[in-house]
Amino acid sequence: IGFYTKGRALDSLSGFYDACAMVEVDEYQNYDKALGALTEAYKCLTKAKMKNQTQQEEKLAALKTRITLMKKFVTARRAYDEDKDEAVKACQVLLEEPELDSAVRVGDVFGFMIEHYAKKEHWKAAYACMEEMRA
Known part of the structure; x- marks a missing residue:
């Protein structure tokens, strides 16, 4: 992290945090930590000064979408103890999101349900x- 920061390669640091988020999901199914890493990736990318402004805006939009989707899943899981049926409904709605697989593994949502x-x-x-998961 210090290497990227000192080198002012904030776009690369953003990619590092993005990769960390993917590892948290793939290896540990820890969406809370992954959400934190994606948020850091977004912060770094907003501060980055990329040569291609359009590409930076596209990456920011994609990160924001992933953060929003992951946040919905994390919120549903946290709300489960208080209102189980509402948490399951939130997951059902989440499964209808077209880009869900970019942020949350569909199998994890089905597994929760x-x-x-x-x-x-x-x-x-x-x-x-x-x-439905098999289909």
């Missing part, structure tokens, strides 16, 4: 989720 239905012993709903 399947786990919910299994805890409530709603086996048909859990099975329906599994079938």
Whole structure:
């Protein structure tokens, strides 16, 4: 991080944080840490002075979309203890997002929902989720 900062390569530092976010999701399924890393990536990219301004704006827009989608999933998971049904509804809405896979693994959303239905012993709903995931 210090290397990129001293070299004023904030666009590269942004890429580093983006890669860290992907590792947190892929290896540890830790969306809270991944969200923090994506937020840092966004901050770095806003401060960066890239030669191609259009490319920078596109990257910022893509990061913002990913942050928004990931934040929705993190919020749904956190809200689960307070209102289980509302958290599952939020996940169902999230699954309709066209760019969801760029930020959140679809299997993780389905897994969250399947786990919910299994805890409530709603086996048909859990099975329906599994079938939808396979489709």
